[in-house]
Amino acid sequence: MAGLFLKNISKAFGEQTVLDDISLEIGHGELLVLLGPSGCGKSTLLRLIAGLESLDAGEIYIADKRIDHLEPKKRQVAMVFQNYALYPHMTVEKNLAFPLKVAGLKSRQRQERVGLVAEMLGLSEKLKAKPGQLSGGQRQRVALGRAIIREPSLFLLDEPLSNLDADLRAHMRLEIVKLQKQLGISTIHVTHDQAEALTMADRIALLHNGRLIQVGTPEELYGNPNSAFTAQFIGSPRINLIKSTIENNVLVPIGIQVADFHLESAAARLLVGLRPEAIDITAGGDYTGIVRSCEYLGEHYVVGLLFGETELVASGSKQPYDVGNTVRFKFSQKDLLFFNEETGERIGYAG
Numbered sequence: 340m341a342g343l344f345l346k347n348i349s350k351a352f353g354e355q356t357v358l359d360d361i362s363l364e365i366g367h368g369e370l371l372v373l374l375g376p377s378g379c380g381k382s383t384l385l386r387l388i389a390g391l392e393s394l395d396a397g398e399i400y401i402a403d404k405r406i407d408h409l410e411p412k413k414r415q416v417a418m419v420f421q422n423y424a425l426y427p428h429m430t431v432e433k434n435l436a437f438p439l440k441v442a443g444l445k446s447r448q449r450q451e452r453v454g455l456v457a458e459m460l461g462l463s464e465k466l467k468a469k470p471g472q473l474s475g476g477q478r479q480r481v482a483l484g485r486a487i488i489r490e491p492s493l494f495l496l497d498e499p500l501s502n503l504d505a506d507l508r509a510h511m512r513l514e515i516v517k518l519q520k521q522l523g524i525s526t527i528h529v530t531h532d533q534a535e536a537l538t539m540a541d542r543i544a545l546l547h548n549g550r551l552i553q554v555g556t557p558e559e560l561y562g563n564p565n566s567a568f569t570a571q572f573i574g575s576p577r578i579n580l581i582k583s584t585i586e587n588n589v590l591v592p593i594g595i596q597v598a599d600f601h602l603e604s605a606a607a608r609l610l611v612g613l614r615p616e617a618i619d620i621t622a623g624g625d626y627t628g629i630v631r632s633c634e635y636l637g638e639h640y641v642v643g644l645l646f647g648e649t650e651l652v653a654s655g656s657k658q659p660y661d662v663g664n665t666v667r668f669k670f671s672q673k674d675l676l677f678f679n680e681e682t683g684e685r686i687g688y689a690g
């Protein structure tokens with residue numbers, strides 16, 4: 340049984356197509372991260388699922404039941420927004436109980452559920468406090484609590500962490516994953532932050548210009564991207580994309596035989612992808628580069644290199660290098676990824 344099934348969903352605002360034929364299945368109890376740049380249609384997709392916008396085309400199923408014709412409150416979907424709106428004049432207890440009151444639960448049942456959720460979220464000591472007396476993290480927890488308290492079938496989180504500072508954000512990522520696993524509720528968590536997606540997701544769905552580019556585990560998107568777009572969006576520092584051409588059966592400027600990589604029938608112009616962490620600066624390397632920058636990140640250095648006319652980034656060096664010096668570097672040929680420069684498609688992608 341699928342937790343959520345989206346079938347051929349499309350949505351336009353006026354002339355602008357915002358979502359273009361999206362199909363996606365989320366397993367029961369799965370945490371799917373919907374990732375993509377700002378404006379690509381992430382919030383619109385959540386609003387369609389919650390029933391806050393209407394579909395132009397397509398169907399939506401929750402636990403095999405079609406729900407796209409139902410009113411929002413009949414869909415058993417809970418949504419948490421970036422700007423979580425708590426009632427400032429109500430205590431934490433009343434904020435948490437409010438959805439239950441609306442749903443018509445009796446006072447005793449309300450108290451019981453509020454107690455359970457507060458306990459789960461570490462808010463038991465704060466039940467009498469008002470939102471203004473809470474930290475950012477505690478307020479975010481109340482917002483999450485208010486969403487889960489009605490035990491929804493589907494949990495939609497729209498960039499719930501983007502207003503928090505970096506430390507708290509990293510902490511809340513783990514808390515959300517823990518809570519989600521504990522509750523076993525199918526969840527879509529939206530973010531534009533690839534690191535957040537990699538750390539939280541069972542699977543990532545990468546959205547760009549209203550189209551799903553790739554859906555897979557964090558490891559699949561990082562290690563086996565289907566396109567230059569995925570390769571560039573996932574991973575930090577960004578993957579190097581080296582503009583290359585095939586001349587006399589050799590790939591220039593890397594100098595490898597195209598036959599060794601089955602590139603004979605590839606486009607004339609390619610992008611060769613090489614992760615910064617796959618480049619090893621070492622005296623015995625086959626390639627030479629001129630050091631352009633050297634950045635200290637605590638446990639390693641990130642070194643900018645000029646390789647012919649291509650700027651490369653190498654990450655992971657344990658020692659610094661002086662700008663202007665020539666160094667040698669190497670990489671394993673199995674770490675090379677090939678893309679059609681024009682279309683961005685991965686050459687030889689096996690999904």
Ligand code: ADP
Pocket residue numbers: 352357375376377378379380381382383384
């Ligand atoms: P994201 O959440 O990925 O940043 P959105 O789903 O909010 O993206 O928006 C996608 C596109 O749809 C944007 O270009 C935005 O301006 C447009 N859009 C969203 N909602 C509306 C609306 N109600 N009316 C018109 N355009 C909208």
Ligand code: MG
Pocket residue numbers: 381382383497
């Ligand atoms: Mg949004």
